[in-house]
Amino acid sequence: MHESAFQIFVNALLANNFVLAMFLGLCPFLGVSGKLDTAFPMGVATTFVMLVASLCAYGLNLLLGYFHLEFLRLISYIVIIASSVQLVEMVLKKYSPTLFRALGIYLPLITTNCAVLGVALFQTAREYDFVQSVTFSVGGGAGFTLALVLMASVRERLTLSNVPDLAQGTALSLMLAGILSLSFMGFAGLGG
């Protein structure tokens, strides 16, 4: 069975959206989705890290498979991810200090974003080849960005409306996420 790159992309973006259907990367989703200005750059940065991590994980997996060291997979993936986050940080700091400052604290937190490790683990479990892995990571990242931007837009609107005191904060965000997730279920079967 061979999934085409397009199918993988559409599935990762919509039908199996990383945040709303697979519950990956919820921490930044709930934490950074307050304002649209930070949500979008955060999504793009995460997508980039996911792409880098996916490439590294693909190469690393070949290497581990060659030496039959599969039991070191998890530990090497996480080290690779931590290093690539560091790399993105350094690149950003040098070439776009403004963006670097805007993302601030959230940048190093990408390390503990399950979506990044999730990409690496899922592409290994599904035995994706090189092209499939790249599409999967970009699609997943785009899906993450989409969810983040949607959520941020809704929450920006909600600051103007009259919400019961009791439901303020995370409870409200979760209910919103539930409704978004419900609507994303409509995409199921799209990438068939």
Next chain:
Amino acid sequence: MNPSAADTWDEFMEGVWRQNPTFVMILGMCPTLAVTVSVVNALSMGISTMLVLIASCGLVSMMRNITPKEVRIAVYIVIIATFVTVVDYAIQAISLALYDALGAFIQLIVVNCIILGRAEAHAAKNPPLPAMINAAGMGIGFTIGLLALGVVREILGAGTLFGVALFGAGFQPWVIMVLPPGGFFVLGAWLLFFSWLERRKLRRQQAKLVEATQNA
């Protein structure tokens, strides 16, 4: 209770109740929502996380005096990833069915913010025993959170508890509860419930205060 026992108890209860990772700190959301479609999954996930938490906090605490601050995050991550790998293999050895049900979320324990947060905020500053007790409290608190979701979602979404059917054949399961949106809704509802409790407690205290002043 002597003071030190009281301290220990306090250390333990911090995670179980006052700083409950799920309901108060809202940490570790990914596994909380993803695996709680049934009570068995929720319980196994909670226990696995707790074991990793206790073991990693113990080791981090033992190494706290020889860990230079520049490389501490790397050290923590490597230690956590080690114990997650151990738990991963242990679950495979115990039950493959469970392993398949939890899927990638066992390995994703590595990036559970609770563990890194505990390692940094508590274990790195305390001797091994208190660190591990605190970690155990957090682990139990997390397990309670998972169970709270798992019970509601399994009963409503599948009409069963621990896989045993609760209702007659006429029960039409509320399928949405075991689907992704249900996770968000149930957790949201629990948070609402807790903030309502908090609110009520506050109101009662105020009422009592008012009463006391009037009487005086």
Next chain:
Amino acid sequence: MTEPSGPSVSASRVIPIAVGGATPPVPPASPTAGMIRTLGLVSAICGLIIVGAYEGTYDAVAANKRIATERAVFKVIPAAKSIAEYVALPGGGIEPRVGAGDTAPGGVKFFAAYDAGGKLAGIAAEGGAKGYADTVRIMFGYSPDCQCVVGIGVVAMRETPGIGDKIITDKNFLANFTALDVKLKGDLSALANEVRAVKHGAKTSPWQVDAIAGATITSRAVGRAINDSAQVLLPRLVPNLDKLRSKS
């Protein structure tokens, strides 16, 4: 909400931003040797723990996997009492599969199932196709005597509970797989008739799968999974069936 752990987790890396204009006294950096020593020590300890866990659980995990596979095969071929793993090679031959290593590129894994007397009871193989939510992976049993599929079991799926997962429970649907025709063409190059799921109630031929009303996409995935796998496996397998007749 990552704030509670946020600032502390990343404190060291954030320092450059936080420092900004005024420079507070920078704490003396730890010596490089110390860092390397600690990292080395941690890696050594962790390496030992991981290898220990891997070695310690290896047998139990392997046994579990074998039991799980056997159970899945026995479910689709009820007469089976023992199994042997084989690989159908791209060139057309078959060979026993040894160890847990990777299968040869292009090879298809399948299981020969034997009854209590050591005679071939059937062949089991896996197949997968995209369903509604995710890939539906199934195991199907093939009987060489009737050249048909005699049973299916689901290996993994994430279909909608209550709708898509009827493929495990729906009796009418499972009745499709008591004698699903997968005969090969005369030249043994492909199936004589493509296995396909048709709309509920529209089944007319023994190679069609009567879909579950309301779960057509999942039913189709099952049909496609069988078809895709059988189209590759059977042309390689059937000429070599005699080699498998009795347990080696």
